[in-house]
Structures are given as structure tokens and as C-alpha cells.
Amino acid sequence: MTAIKHALQRDIFTPNDERLLGIVNVCKAGKKKKNCFLCATVTTERPVQVKVVKVKKSDKGDFYKRQLTWELRDLTEVDAKDASKENPEFDLHFEKVYRWVASSTAEKNSFISCIWKLNQRYLRKKVEFVNVSSQLLEESVPSGESQSVAGGDEDALDDYQELSTREEQDIESMMEMCEYAVSNAEAFAEKLFKELQVLDGANIQSIMASEKQVNILMQLLDEALTEVDTIEGKLSSYEEMLQSVKEQMDQISQSNRLIQISNTNNGKLLNEIQFIVNYMDLSKGQIRALQEGDLTSPKGIEACINASEALLQCMNVALRPGHEKLMAVKQQQQLFVDLRDTFARRLTNHLNNLFVHQGYDQSSTLSQHQTELVLPKHSPLHRDLLRYAKLMDWLKNTHREKYDGLSRTYVDYMSRLYEREIKDFFEIAKIKMAGTSKEAKGKFATLPRKESALKQETESLHGSSGKLTGSTSSLNKLTVQGSNSRRSQSSSLLDMGNMSASDLDVADRTKFDKIFEQVLSELEPLCLAEQDFLSKFFKLQQHMTTSSALHSCTQKDMVRHMMNKIFQSIETELNSLIALGDKIDSFHSLYMLVKMSHHVWTAENVDPASFLSTTLGNVLVTVKRNFDKCISGQIRQMEEVKISKKSKVGILSFVTGFEEFAELAETIFRNAERRGDLDKAYVKLIRATFCFASQHFFEGVEARVAQGIREEEVSYQLAFNKQELRKVIKEYPGKEVKKGLDNLYKKVDKHLCEEESLLQVVWHSMQDEFIRQYKHFEDLIGRCYPGSGITMEFTIQDMLEYFSSIAQSH
Template identity: 80%
Template sequence: MTAIKHALQRDIFTPNDERLLSIVNVCKAGKKKKNCFLCATVTTERPVQVRVVKVKKSDKGDFYKRQMAWELRDLAEVDAKDASKENPEFDLHFEKVYRWVASSTAEKNSFISCIWKLNQRYLRKKVEFVNVSSQLLEESAPSGESQSVAGGDEDALDDYQELNAREEQDIEGMMEVCEYAISNAEAFAEKLSKELQVLDGANIHSIMASEKQVNILMQLLDEALSEVDTIEGKMSSYEEMLQSVKEQMDQISQSNRLIQISNTNNGKLLDEIQFLVNYMDLSKGHIRALQEGDLSSSKGIEACINASEALLQCMNVALRPGHEKLMAVKQQQHLFTELRDTFARRLTNHLNNVFVHQGHDQSSMLSQHMAELTLPKHNPLHRDLLRYAKLMEWLKNTQREKYEGLSRTYVDYMTRLYEREIKDFFEVAKIKMAGTAKEGKGNKFGLHGSSGKLTGSTSSLNKLAVQGSSSRRSQSSSLLDMGNMSASDLDVADRTKFDKIFEQVLSELEPLCLAEQDFISKFFKLQQHPTLAQVEVEESDGVVPSRQPPPGEYRHFISSTEKDMVRLMMNKVFQSIETELNSLIALGDKIDSFHSLYMLVKMSHHVWTAENVDPASYLSTTLGNVLVTVKRNFDKCISGQIRQMEEVKISKKSKVGILPFVAGFEEFAELAETIFRNAERRGDLDKAYVKLIRAVFMNVEKVANESQKTPRDVVMMENFHHIFSTLSHLKISCLETERREAKHKYTDHLQSYVINSLGQPLEKLNHFFEGVEARVAQGVREDEVSYQLAFNKQELRKVIKEYPGKEVKKGLDNLYKKVDKHLCEEESLLQVVWHSMQDEFIRQYKHFEGLIGRCYPGSGITMEFTIGDMLEYFSSIAQSH
């Protein structure tokens, strides 16, 4: 290790003006062993800088190189891991922790000891040494100024002290005086020793010569001590004088403290008296207002409000401990209680009289409103009563029983008043509805589309015959009813009148309920005390209310919200609205089941409006309940239409044409689109559309299968063409799939009808070529078909001769007449079918010619007529008819 230390000093540290003090061979903890050296160094220049340098061998291993260096002042902690056992591991905490394993514990301890000494000597900020043996540090500590620590260069480091400039000058001067100072150091040292002895002797003689001055100094000290004794005596006399003054000052302080306590007590007593006078004194004006105030005038009501608020403040004042024992306080509290009870009785009696008086005035106005289908407005009553809102709040806070009694009185009175008004109002609405129904002939209501006019053709609808029922037709309109209605029987204005009446009813009820709910919330201040909700619930359930509800019920109602309590009162006041609305809806549905469409749209709109204002209000809840009934009637109307479609029976002696429920669906859709335009419940109509159209599809196929007079393809073709035209015209997005399906069915059955019909005019020719195609399909080559006995050239010529041009034209003319008998006039499909037959006939002609060319090559056999002849036949037949 000594050789390594010498090499490192020579190669690395001497060129950098550094001295190597200690070295330790280490490797990093936890990694593959790559040995390196940690060196403790100091610089030779001033100021001294102390470093820890990491040195390792080069990759070739022939020289050492400096890898990393840390300043010792950046070292925060040295952790030796274990102070009692030998452990080669240690950590150095710089900006991060470096973990090392020394080659031996002795090297580790020597290095840590050197670091400790450098830290003690050169650094102000001391490094913390953890898990280091105290014995190791004590051994490193110097025992005296001249003691040195063994260890080579470390001893030199501890003993070395630099000379200052003056010492250097003195030494240089001394050496100049003595010429042999350098050549003979022993002689120079002996001379210096002799001169030092001479100086010591001179110092001793000088000390002995100063004995006289010492004696004089001792005498002066004795005089000073006597003066101190004198001063101490005077201080004692002064202290005795101050002691007597202290006793007098203590007596004066005690007297002042007693005076201060008396003043404090007097101030507090005055504060208590002022507190009682300020907060428990009610003016004579307020007392007069509570006892005699006029509760019928605005000025008197305002005076009573101010007086009641002042009384409540006096009664609710927070008395301090002991106040309740004062006789004056007891008298004031008794006076306040009497004033409270007196005013509460006066206020209760007056408000009861106001309820009754306003009720009579309101009833007198009832008749003039009923004739116009309007409900009386209660704004004057609400305006007059709201003047007492603050007094009601006072009554609620002071006399709960009287407050609840007034609440019950108001609710009972308003329940009877509103029940009478609402009942008469709905009677007028029912009379107007019944009058509207009687205006229509036969109590039947016509349909109107988006244009306000009747749609569809009634002549074809009149051919529907409903079998299996001999009773009188119900007043409810249906898709089947429209088959028996002529244009003169349908009054477009009837449903419009019903719609206006129903809208008028809802428009009158909505502001009435909102105004009453707003008044109840403001007048009774329900948001502060929920107890009233309990009273109203008990009354609505038919239970006699008690003053003290059971604890469980009270906890239940105390948790109710303001909206719940207001709604409970509203349920009591307007308990007849939902019943009357359901009765009116039942009447409208009985008059005409299609009224449910109007009612669903109107009711949905009003429910939506009410929910936007207050989702938990009485109006929103009630209209929502009624909307369920209207939706149920709407569903029942749709189910009725489907059921009546399924009961349709077609006459066996007449052609079918456009089925009544197909035409009826068109009129229903036009009516519904008009009613549900921009409606909130469009989704309900879309669902009904799907149910109806699927029922129409199913029953069209059912009737087509049962038809005996008209071919199935014709029934399917005409009706699905009508359905496709209707859906294309109305553009109902939810029925787009059904529209495409209707078009597909129409096209398929048109093609089927054309192919089946064309087989009749050229029946033998068709049979012949079908046989030819069958032979080819069985494997016979096309050019060998002519060798078949039944399909030789002679047989082909024989069949072709049977169909000259005149016969073909005659057959086509008969076919046209037959198609004309099958098709109905309403759909106007005759020319479409005829043109399709022409195209199909030409396709068959070309197909026959192709077969002749392939199966009878070189025979020269051709048809008796050409394509031009065929076009002329079809055109002349169409024009002649």
C-alpha cells in the first residue's frame, strides 16, 4: 500500500499541488467487484482545500487515473455501519449516498480517522459520523498543543504551523548577525540558548526591582476596600427607608383596588339595568297596537306587524344568569305572555272572518265565469291575505296551535270553494263537448289531414262490410268507421272544437294551481316549520289531528321538504281536479277515440311546462298522473284499430280493390302528423305507427289469401302500392323500413301477376317451349332437341301456326279486359300493368326466338308476328279501351 501511495502522490497529486494524506482500497457495495482507491488530499496552496478523490487503474492496467473528486465541505455524513464489530462497509453522503466496501477494516478505520481530523481542522461545518467507534475518534484527538498524532505525513500535518511575516524577518535578521548560522547549526543553537538564559535573568531582576510598586498597589487596594464598606453602610440605611415606603405603597394599592372593584361592580350593575330596559321594554304604542290595533286597514296591519315583531324580540331575548329571579323581569314576561295571547286571539278571529267574507264574495262571481268556460281568479283574495303573511309567521312562531287551526280553516274553506268551482267548470266543459258531438251527423267525427281537408277516396271505402256484429256502431271512430263515412258526414271542425275546449280547460287549471301554490308557500311560510304538513296529511287521510303527534310520525314529517308540504296542502285543496280531469277525458274518448291523440299532445305539453317550472309541484304530479290515463286511452285506441282490422270480412262477389283499413291508415297518418307536429310525445306516435303498419301488412296478406274474386297478386299489388305511395308522401322517418318493404312487395306481386297472366294468351306455345327447356335441363343437347319426337320441327311449326298475328291480338285484347276487371279504378295501375306486360311479352318473344335459333338451327322457322307487330297490338288495344 505504501508503494501505491507513493506512486499516486508522484503521478496524480504532486502535479496538481496536492498532498495525499490517506488511502483506502474499495469497491462499490452490491455490484461486481471493480477495485478503486479513495484518497483524502489537501492542497499545498492557501487557502487549503480538502477533497476526497476516487482513483482507479486504466483499462490497460499500466497507470492510474483520476476519475472523480468531491469537496470535503460537501460531505454531510460518514456511516461506518457498525461501531462494535469489524465491518469493511461504509457510506459517504455527498449530494447522494455512495456505498463502499473496503479491502480491510483497518484501512477503513484509518481513512475515517483521517477524514475526522481533516474535518476538525479545516471545516466550520462539522461532518456527522454515524456508527463510528468513539474510541477511534478519541485516539484521533490531540492531547495537547505539542502532541502529534503518529502516522507519517499526518503527524507533519498536525505539528506544522506556518510562520508569519514578522517571525520570518526576525529569523532572517538573527541569521544575518551570525555568519555560521547555516554552516554550524549546533553552535548557532548554543548561542541562542545562552542569550535566552541572559534574557530570563534580566526578567527576574526586573520583577524584583518592582516590589515597591507592588506595595503601593496593595495599599491602594486596602483604601478601596474601606470605601466599599462605607458605601455598603449607606446602602443599608437607604434600604430601611425604602422598606417603610413599600409598606405605605401597599396600603395605598389595596385601597385603590377596593375602589376599582366597587367601580367595576357599579358599571356592571348599570349595564345589566340598561340591558333589561333596552331589550325588555315594550313601548306604549306597540302595546296599544297589540291590544286595539285595526287589522282591517293597511296602516293598522303595518302597526300590528311592527308591534308583534317587537314583542317577539322582547320574549326571545337571551336573559343572563339570574335575570329570571328578578321580580321586574317576571312581571314583564307575564305582561308579554298576556299581550301575545290577546293579539293571537284577535288575529285568529279576524282571519277567520276574512276567509268567510272573501268566500261569499268569490261565490257571487262564480256564475258569470262558468258561462265562458273560465275559472274565477283568486288574485284579489290572495292579495288581501298576503298583507297578513308576516303576522302568520309571527303566529307560527308564538302560537302554533292557533296557527294550525287557521291553516285547517283555510284548507277546509278553499277545498269547498274550489270543489264547487271546478265541478261547475267541468260541467260546462262537458256540455260544450257533448254539444260539439251532437252537431255532427250520426255522432261521427271526420278526419282531417294536415291541409284541413278530407283525404282519400270514399267510394272504395264504402264497399267494406263488417260481419259478425248486428249491434249499433259505437260512437268511437276507428280506421274501419271511416269506411262508412261520406264527405257530408265528416265535420272537420268537430275535432278542432274539442281540441280548443280541452286546451281551454288545461289553460285555466294551470295558472289557478300555480297561483294557489305560490300563495300557500308565501302565506303559511312552510319552508321554516314542516309541522303543518303532518296536520294536512292526517286530515287528507280522514284522521282527526291531535296536538301531539306520535314521535315516529313527527320525525317523519320533520324531514319533509317545503315542496312536499305545499303539495300535501294542494292535494287537499284541489282533491277534485284529478277526478274531474279523468271524467272529462273519459267523455272525450267515448265521443271519439281519436280524441286521445289530441289529449296526449296537449297533456304532454302541459306536463312538460309544469316540470320545467317545478318538477315536484302539485300541478306537475297531477298532470303526470292524468297523462298516464291519456296514454292508456291512446294505446287502447290503437289496439282497437288493430283488432277491427283482424275482424275484416270481404265480399266474395265483388273485387277487393283498396282495402278500407289501408285507406284508413293513410287518413289516420295524415291526421296524426297534423296533431303531433313538434309535439313532445312524438315517440309514442312512432310506436303506434309501427304497430298499425305491421297490422296493415299482415291483414292485407290475410285478405289476399282469402280473396276468391280478385287474384291474390292483384290484392297485394294494389294495396302495397297504395301503402308505398302514402308513406312516400308523408315521409314518416320511423316507417322508412316499412316503406321499402311495401315497395318490394308491390314490385314482386306486379311481376308475378304479369308473368302468370301472359301465360294465358299463348298457352300452347308457352307449354311447348317449357317442354324444350325441360329437355335441355335434363341433359339433352340444344341442337339435339329437334330429334325428340314431341319437339321436332313439325311439332314446332304446328304450334306456331296456331298463333298468327290476329289470334295473338285477340288473346291480348281478352287479357286486357280481364286485367281491367281485376284492377280497381282508385289506384290507376292498369296502364302500369299493361306496360309491364308488354315488356314481359317482348322478353318472352326474344327468349322463344333464341330457343328456336339454338335448338332448331338452319330450320328457317320463325314466329308468325314480329316485335313491331306486338308493339302495335299493345298500343292499339290500350287506345281502344
């Protein structure tokens, strides 16, 4: 136990300026045995504080640690259970009763004795000791192990003292003088004993010789003892006085602690009150602005904005635990709800009236633009409404149903207004567009059909259809007849081939181009301005964090939905205008494709998913379809052309027409985004032009077979006998074919854009088509002229060499 006591003093109490005076090994009564130590300690600094400390070994068992500490002044009773019998149990009564079982009765008695002494010396309020023998309380603790455990009086010193340096030196000198001090300790000890007897005798003689001095010394010692008794008496009285002062100081300290706790509580209460007042209070001016603030003047609107933002902050403040139970807080929250509802109702009614009145006011200005191809501007309306953008944002956060209702009201009124404006605007555009076609209708009228030529064509195709060499000497234009179907009023390569360039009303087409561009140029800023207003006024495109990307996407969808509602007539009107332009002149589709593509490209650069981009993209599909239909119509008219037997050798009208078409198309598509569509159209037109000439005779053969004549009997037809077949083949020797192909290559190269790869694609397509026709003609000759031995004057290999050499020479 002594070792444990020293360890506890060193490791636990010395660092805390405490001295360990008593210790007992205990465990709790009635529970599983878990040993710990109860220690009685005093502080080394004054005023002395006496404590009872519970010390326990750590879970790992390698060191001790404090577990509980009690002030001795809080101890009210010590119960030893039995004063006459040995019993290791005892109770300590602090704020509650702690029941202990000591490892031995001796340790228990030593610890209780130590507590009694500390109580007698340091505490005015005495502890009550129950079932403790009076002998244990009055007598000192016996010497030996019990005294060691109890710790004794705190002023007791250990019996062991270390040797001083002087004493060590004297012992060493004595041992050096005696050679056998180490080897014969008994002889050395006997020698020392004899020397000690000599010294004792000398001392006695010296004392007896100085008896007078001893008497004087004794007298002085008696006087000193008397003085010590006097001082002890005074010290006792001082100690009693200090004990009283200590108790008073303890009371003052306790009072100070209570005052400090009270001040802390008052400070916390003040902070709570300040929090509620600062974050849950509106000024009278703000309340007045919400209840009756002017929503028409800039100053009044600004006051309402500030008040509404302050109200929102008050309503969204994060209350601390317990605030919601305060009656004042509940009343203030109800006030905020009432103010919110009142202001939301006032704001909604005011903005509803603004939407209605502004819509009617704007309608009254439509008459100013009835003859101009200009859409009314809504910037004044947007400017007036944007003053309320912050209030709309407030309404969105506080009354979503009212915000949604206002959104629907705005879309409803503005869709009606825009529908009237856009309808009138497109009516003017159609009137102006129709005015450009009055003269064109006469110029592009259907050419008269000659019955004699038609009759000759139906009877036979006797005679040569002319060399396809492209020679320009002594060539006359063929008389071109229309098909049985009704010709449309639109332009065609056939019409262009029969009309001089001066006959084409280029000015009309240019005017149409300007009208169409004006329409798109007016629609584009109108849609962009409205979309920008919707985003700002209804707060649908605010900057969002990375985690709110989905919310931002939803807001864009809302803008697109509102734009679709407001401008639902634009796509229909545009398609109607495009249909009119295409009806007037199918070549208008070239202008519309270029213009529409450019505006789609511009809109996609601004916002690929915007209403404008989507709408123009949809309309562009219609324009592209009309362009493809225009090219297909030209090809179909080529295929339906019939050549009269009286016609002489010459250049087909649509070949010359293609050249003029290319010049017109190149002017329109210069630097256009959709240049690739024109180049693809060139491939189709050139292929159709090339195939027409070589198919004409054999189409007559196929027509006879289609009428029911057997294939082997076709050669007996006058117009399609073997002699006529030889004449046709003779007109296409290899030399002339190559020359014609060379001229055709030059025309293709002239009108295609400056891209070598495109020219190669077109030339390769023409080669494939030519070979396909060659094989078709050979097969037709074999079936309709069996055994005649008639073949083309050039082979497929010859054709491949022609195409290759022409491409390499250029």
C-alpha cells in the same frame, strides 16, 4: 448550597429585579418528603418589597420554578418550635399556618435570622418570633457555611476580587524579569518576599518621616467620622420618615385596588342592567300595537309586524347565568307571555274571519262566469292575505297550534269554494264539448247490416277475396259489414274508409281541441297561483341551509298536502271530461294525449313534485290508456270485418281509412312530445292491415274446424276444396306479392316520421309477422289437405329477398 443559591439568583430572581438574601431547603411536615426551597428576597427598586418565595424543581428536574409567593408584611408569626434544643421544624403563619421541616437546624436558624433582620429593617409592623433564642435574634450570623446559606447582609460583598489590568501587567513584567519564575516558584516567591520586606521597610520609614502629615490626616479622619455619624443620624430619621410614607403609600395602594375593584364591579353591573334594558324591554307603542293594534289597515298591520318581531326577539334573547333568578326578569318574561298570547288570539280570530268572509265574497262572483269557460281569479284574495304573511310566520314560531288551526281553516273554506268553481267550470266545458258532437253523432252512426250479405258469409266464402297487390286499376270498394256486436258511435278506420274527407267534421274536432286546451290553460295558472300563495303566506318554502334539507322537504310535502285537499276534485273532473270526449269520438284521445303531454311536460319543468305535475301526470295515464284502447279498437274492427262472396277485387276500406287516419294523426302529433306513441300505433295498425288480407280464406278453414269438422275432411267442403285452395294460392304469385309489398312500403314510408330507424323497425316487424303467417298457412294446408302437394308459389327465402331488396331500393 452556594451553587444552588447562585443558580436561583441567576435564573429566577435576577430576571424579576430581586435579590436573594436567605434560603433554606425544606419539606412539608407530616407528608411524603418532597423537597423545595424557601427564599427570602428583596426588590432592587424602591420602595423595597420583601417576599418569601417557594421554589421547586420542575417535574423533569432540569430547572427551578416559582410555586408560591408571600408578602413579608403578611407574615404574623414565626414559630421555631424549640429554643433550647436543635429542632429542624418551624412554622410560618401567613393567611394560614405552613409547617416545614428544614434539612438541618443550622439552615433553619440562618433563615429565621435573615427573616428577623429583614423585619427589623423594612417593616413597621413587627413579626412575632416564638421559641427562638434571643442570641439568634441579637447576634450576627456566624461566618462560614451558615453565613453563606443565610446570605448575610444584602450590602456584604464577596471576598474574592478579580485582578485589574494594571495588576496583571505588573505581575507579567515581574515574571519576565525573573527567568526561573515558572520553573522555580519557591525561589521566585522568596525573591518576592525579600523585595516586599524592603518595600515594607521603606514604607515604614516614609510613614515615620511624614508623622505630622499622618496626624493631620488622622484629625481629618476623626472630623469625617463625626460628620458621618451626623449624616447617619439624619439618614436614620429620613428612613423612619420614609418608612411611615411607605406604609401610607401601601395603604393608599390598597385603597386604590379596592376602588378599582369597586369600579370594575360597578361597570359590570351597569353592563348587565343595560343588557336587560336593551334586550328585554318593549316600548309603550309596541305594547299598545300588540294589545289593540288595527289589523285592517296597512299602517296598523305594519305596526303589529314590527311589535311582534320585537316581542319575539325579547322572548328569544339568551339570558346570562343568574338573570333568570332576578324578579324583574321573571316579571318581564311573564309580560311577554301574556302579550304573545293576547296578540296570537287577536290575530287568529281576525284571520279566521277573513277566510270566512273572503270565501263568501268570492262565491258571490261565480255567477259572472256561468256561461264562460273561465275560472275565477283569486289574486285579490291572495293580495289581501299576503299582507299578513310575516304575522303568519310569527304565529308559526310562537303558537304552532294556532298556526296549524288557521291552516286547516283556510284549506276547509277554500276547498269548498274551489269545488263549486271547478264543478261549474267543468259543467260548462262538458256542455260546450257536447255541442260539438251533435252532427258527428249522425255521421258516425252505425252502418246498416245487410242480411243477404251476412247469410252469404255464413254459408261459404266461395270465390277469390281479391289480389293484395295494391293495384289501382278497375278496383271497386268492398262492402264492409259490422260484427254481431253493437257498433259504437266513435270513429274507426272502417268508417273513415266509407266516408269522404268532406263528410268528416274536422271543425268539430278542432273545436274540441280548443275546448280541451282552454280547460288545461285555465287550470294550470289557477293551481300555480294557489301553490305560490300557500308557500308565501304559510312560509312553507323559505330558503334553508344545507343542513336543513330534510326540513325543506317536509315543507314541500305540507304544500302538496294542502293543494291535494283544496283541489281534490280536479282529477275526478278531468277524468270525467276525458271520458265524455272519448265517448263522443275515440279519435279525441289523439288530441287529448298531445295536449295533456305538453302540459305535463311544462309542469314538470317548473316543479316535478308539485301538485299540478302529479295530478296531470295521473290524468295523462288515463288519456294514454284511452289512446291505446282507440288503437286496439281499430285493430279489433279490422279483425272482425267479413267480406261478402259477391264482393269483387279491390282495396279494403280500412286500408284507405288508414291513409286518412295517418293524415289526421300527423296533423295532431306534429312536433309533439308523444310522437313515439303514434309511431308505435302505426306499427300495430299496419301489421293488422297486412295480416287481414292473407288470413281471410284460411280463417274460413279454421272456422269449419272450430265447428267440429275434422281437419282431413275440410277439403270436401265445397267452398274450401282443393280447387278453391289452388285458386287462392294462384292469386298470390311471388311477383304480385313483391309488388304489393313495395306499395305497402311506400305507404308506410309516407306516413311515418322522418326517422330511418323507425321505418326499419316497422318493416322488420312486418317481415316477422308475414313469415309467421306463412308458416301458419303452410301448417294448416298440411293438416287440412294432406297429400295434396299444394304449396305456396313463393318460399320463405323468397320473402326475405323481397323485404331486403325493397328496403335497399328505397
